[in-house]
Amino acid sequence: MRKPTHKTKILQEGLRVVHERGYSASSVRDIIQAAGVPQGSFTNHFATKEAFGLEILELFYEPIQKLMAETLLNDALPPLKRLRMWAETGVNSLNQNNQWNGCLLGNFGAEANAEIDTIQARLAEIFSEQQRNIAYCLRAAVKARELPAKTKCGDLAVFIHASFEGSLLLAKAQRSLVPTERFKKVLFSTLLSPSA
Amino acid sequence: MRKPTHKTKILQEGLRVVHERGYSASSVRDIIQAAGVPQGSFTNHFATKEAFGLEILELFYEPIQKLMAETLLNDALPPLKRLRMWAETGVNSLNQNNQWNGCLLGNFGAEANAEIDTIQARLAEIFSEQQRNIAYCLRAAVKARELPAKTKCGDLAVFIHASFEGSLLLAKAQRSLVPTERFKKVLFSTLLSPSA
DNA sequence: GGAATCAATACGGGTGTACATATTTTACCG
DNA sequence: CGGTAAAATATGTACACCCGTATTGATTCC
Incomplete structure (x- = not known):
């Protein structure tokens, strides 16, 4: 063929x-x-435009999966360092070339549109997977005593994910690097500081 | 007339x-x-569909402005309590009736579309105003010693705004209250706890 | 009476998708 | 190996419908 x-x-x-x-x-x-x-x-x-949409969704997700495997899930590195690599690389790869198109996943999620229901369903899976991977890394950080034992890793993972997507959305809408820069800054200075 | x-x-x-x-x-x-x-x-x-879009944007923003005036900017109440009221009322009003349509502001922001440029411009203004109001409330909290003096209120305000919009986006995509619930939970237990 | 609103229809162009056919590659069989 | 049938890909065009907007005239209220 x-x-x-x-x-x-x-x-x-x-x-x-x-x-x-x-x-x-x-x-x-x-x-x-x-x-x-x-x-x-x-x-x-x-077959349809929707089928095409599903394929570009997968195409977009591939490098994200690769990044997560190399950072969040990479037990060879210290957990908080992995998280930082993930956040910085993820943000930077989406904000390069002075383009503010946001994250395709978030953009798809915002386009409600019941006619693209299969895309929405796949998107929900992807989001869950990302949250699981963040939570995995947070739990590793707790185990390594980089985060306090009382940390609610599941809750925090979804919160970080929301902040990540939200900052990309704001960066796009405001055509500015400020939201993503402040996301990275606050994430590591406050939320994930060893003393938190 | x-x-x-x-x-x-x-x-x-x-x-x-x-x-x-x-x-x-x-x-x-x-x-x-x-x-x-x-x-x-x-x-x-x-005159055009875009003009209509601008008007519903204002219509949607009105109650949000009202809410901010009654909470974030209301110096008669303790700052952190205001912030909590703002976050909870804002999230709840958008997630009621088992509908997960996200925030219209965020949805508009994700629909890139150069043809709706005037809408994007107005949206950027609105987002900036929201961030200013959050920062105002955070500074009041610092003054009232509800937050540490070293708090970077400007940075934190944008971060909170991103988390807020992001959690609504995830709630819509995952058709679940979990993201917004965890947003509220983590926001006040970790980010805005008096000890933070 | 004049301005604003209501109302019905029309227009040019764009939409996703279907279809018919030509071309190329792969697979199978002698 | 060589040849051929089947399959997959390439390509141009057509279809039925929907899009945002324009136009025209009737109606209503100050």
Whole structure:
């Protein structure tokens, strides 16, 4: 079977377009035009636009999973250092090139739209997985006595996740690095300081 | 000039529809149908859909401003108590009736869409105002010795704002009260505990 | 009477998707 | 190996419908 190079192009450029302009606001024609392929290629490789959305969601999530494996779940490193690496690398990779498109996961989550229900369902899974991984790292920090024993790791993990996504959302809306910078700063100076 | 009752209906029902389904995903016909008015009324009262979007943004923001005036800015009450009232009332009012539509402000912010640039600009102003009000309350808390003197109120205010919006976003995506509940819990048990 | 609101319909263009056909690659069989 | 059928991909166009907005005229109230 030949490698479908057009499908790859549609996914790569389509991910970029949707990330920049939003899912509903990106038409199929916008996407195939950005990819430089004829219109038929879209129908050919994706049954519906929603199926395409699911695939770019996975494409976007892949490097995030990789990052989490290398940081949050990497027991070879000190837990709080892992958390810091995760937060900084995650924020920086989404805020580079003076673009403030936020996190595609958060953007998808905000576009309610009952017609993209399968995307919402997958998104909920992804969010849960991220929260589990943060909680895993926090528990490791408690075990390593980097955080107090009374720390409610499950609660704190969801809180950190919300702060992370929220700061990216504000950075996008306010077109500024300030929200994400202050997220990193407060996270480690207050919430995760060894004395907390 | 007769009171334009149809305009009011369009704004009220349109706000609901856009909050539920998102701005791009809500067509003008969806909106006027929900309002039970003929199509011409929309063109009549709103030059463009974007102008309508700006008006429902203000409509949505009104009670939020009122809440902030009664809590964050209300010097008659103890600062941390004000902050708690603000957070709890704000979260509860958006999560009622088993609906998880998130915060309209955050939803708008996530819908990038260069075509709604005036909405994005107004949104940035609103976010800044919210952050200023949170910071004001935090400084009052420091003055009242409810928070340590070294507290970086400006930084913390943006962080809290991000956590607030982020938790509403996660609650919507995961269709669960957990994110907002944990936001409130961690906010006051860790971040704003008198010993922090 | 004049201005604002109400109301119905129309317009040009964009939407997601379907379809028919051509081209290329893979798989199987002698 | 070589040849061919099946399958997958490429491509252009068409369809039915929805989009935001415009236009025109009737109605209502100050």
